[in-house]
Amino acid sequence: MMFRNVRDFLRRKYVPSRSPSVVAMETPVFPPEIFELIIDCVASEVLRSCALVCRSWLLCARRNIFRIVSLHEHKNKGAFEDSEGVARLHLRWNRVRVVDLASLIQDISIAWQFAGTLVPLASSFIRLRRLKLYSSDAAYRSPGALEIRSASQLLRAPPISHLEISTSYFETFRLFLSLWDTSYPSLKHLKISLISIQDMxxxxxxxIIDQANEIMRSYDTANVRExxxxxxxxxxxxxxxxxAIAVFLLHPNCPIRISTLKALKLHSDPITGQGLASIFVPVLPSSLTNLAISCSESQDDLCLNSQRLPGLRRLTLTVVLAAEGLLGVINRLQLEHLTLTIRRPWEGHDWERWHALDLCLARCLIRQVDVESMRAGDLKSLMPLSAECNNIRWVTCS
Structure with a gap:
C-alpha cells in the first residue's frame, strides 16, 4: 500500500463527510493498516510521509510510529544516507514542529558511522531505552575511534538500559575496550552477537585468552567513576x-560487573562453540534466575547446584550428553521451566536412559519442559521421553 493510498484511506474512512481535511477529526484513531506499514524501520522518507499524511492523529500515534528509528543502507542508490541527509531530516522535524517526537522514541537501531548524527539530539531522547549498533554492509566497515566516541556520547545522554552490538568488525581489541572507558550507570542489559575482532x-x-589477559592487565579505568x-x-x-570478551567481563579491571546478573545467555552449539560455559558457570551470582548454556560431553559445564544458585528457575540447555548428566542437574535444581536442545543422533540402546529421565521429569516440579528437535531422526528416537511426563511440549525447529 502506497502512502497516497493511505491518505485516501484516511480521508475516506476516518474523516467525517463534512470535514474539509484530516485536521477536523474530533477523535483521532490510530489505523491498524498504517501500523502494519511502519513497524521496524523508520527512515527519513517515511518520517516525511508520516508528517504529511497523519496530521491530526499523529499526536496519538507517534509513540508507535516513531518507536524505532533505523538509518541503513539505501537499497536503490547502493550507498548510505550521508550526514547531510540526516541533517535535513532534523530540519524537517523543526519545520513541522515534530522535533518533540524525539522525546517519545524508545528504540534506535543505527550503524556506527551514523551515531554522530544523533548526538546533537541526544538530550531530547528522554525515553530512549534501547540502542543497537552495527557495522554497515558496505565493505563491512569497522567503527573507528570517532564513531566509538560518538556512540559513547549517545549512550551517556539518555537513560539507555539496553545495548546490542551486532554484526560489527573491530580492528583491535583495544578499540573495542575504548567503548567502556566511561560509566554507563543506567545500562542493565547487554547483548553482543556476530562481531569480529581482528587481533583476536x-x-x-x-x-586468545592469553592475549586478552595481557591487554587487560594494562587496561586503564581511571576515568570510570561508577x-x-x-x-x-x-x-x-x-x-x-x-x-576475549569473556576475559574482559571477568577481569578485575573490567568496568562492568556481573555480580547482579539475573539472566545469562550463551548462544552457542556444544560442538562448534568456544566452551565458555565452563568459564562463566563457576562465577555465576546467586541472583541468577535464567540461564542458557551449551554443554559438551565432558559434563564439566553442568556443575550447577541449588545452594549456589538458589534463585535459578529457568534453564535452557543445548546438550551433547547422555541422560545421566541431565538427571544430575534436574535433581539438584528447583526449576520451573526447562528447555532442551539435543545435539546428537540417539541410538536405540539409549532409550532406557531417557525413560529414566522421563520418570524423573514426571516426578519433579518443573512446570514446562520444551524439547527442541534438531533433526527428524532425533525426534523419532526421543519419542519415549513423552511416555510418562505430561508437561513436555515438543518444539520443532524450523
Whole structure:
C-alpha cells in the first residue's frame, strides 16, 4: 500500500463527510493498516510521509510510529544516507514542529558511522531505552575511534538500559575496550552477537585468552567513576573473539560487573562453540534466575547446584550428553521451566536412559519442559521421553 493510498484511506474512512481535511477529526484513531506499514524501520522518507499524511492523529500515534528509528543502507542508490541527509531530516522535524517526537522514541537501531548524527539530539531522547549498533554492509566497515566516541556520547545522554552490538568488525581489541572507558550507570542489559575482532582471531582459545589477559592487565579505568551493573547478558560464543570478551567481563579491571546478573545467555552449539560455559558457570551470582548454556560431553559445564544458585528457575540447555548428566542437574535444581536442545543422533540402546529421565521429569516440579528437535531422526528416537511426563511440549525447529 502506497502512502497516497493511505491518505485516501484516511480521508475516506476516518474523516467525517463534512470535514474539509484530516485536521477536523474530533477523535483521532490510530489505523491498524498504517501500523502494519511502519513497524521496524523508520527512515527519513517515511518520517516525511508520516508528517504529511497523519496530521491530526499523529499526536496519538507517534509513540508507535516513531518507536524505532533505523538509518541503513539505501537499497536503490547502493550507498548510505550521508550526514547531510540526516541533517535535513532534523530540519524537517523543526519545520513541522515534530522535533518533540524525539522525546517519545524508545528504540534506535543505527550503524556506527551514523551515531554522530544523533548526538546533537541526544538530550531530547528522554525515553530512549534501547540502542543497537552495527557495522554497515558496505565493505563491512569497522567503527573507528570517532564513531566509538560518538556512540559513547549517545549512550551517556539518555537513560539507555539496553545495548546490542551486532554484526560489527573491530580492528583491535583495544578499540573495542575504548567503548567502556566511561560509566554507563543506567545500562542493565547487554547483548553482543556476530562481531569480529581482528587481533583476536586465533584458532586456539588459549592463545586468545592469553592475549586478552595481557591487554587487560594494562587496561586503564581511571576515568570510570561508577561501574556498570548488568542484570542480563547475552553473548554469541560461536565467534573466536568471544573468549576475549569473556576475559574482559571477568577481569578485575573490567568496568562492568556481573555480580547482579539475573539472566545469562550463551548462544552457542556444544560442538562448534568456544566452551565458555565452563568459564562463566563457576562465577555465576546467586541472583541468577535464567540461564542458557551449551554443554559438551565432558559434563564439566553442568556443575550447577541449588545452594549456589538458589534463585535459578529457568534453564535452557543445548546438550551433547547422555541422560545421566541431565538427571544430575534436574535433581539438584528447583526449576520451573526447562528447555532442551539435543545435539546428537540417539541410538536405540539409549532409550532406557531417557525413560529414566522421563520418570524423573514426571516426578519433579518443573512446570514446562520444551524439547527442541534438531533433526527428524532425533525426534523419532526421543519419542519415549513423552511416555510418562505430561508437561513436555515438543518444539520443532524450523
Amino acid at each position: 582471531h586465533s584458532r586456539f582459545r588459549s592463545v 561501574h556498570t551493573m548488568l542484570e542480563s547478558f547475552e553473548l554469541w560464543e560461536n565467534m573466536p573473539c568471544a573468549s
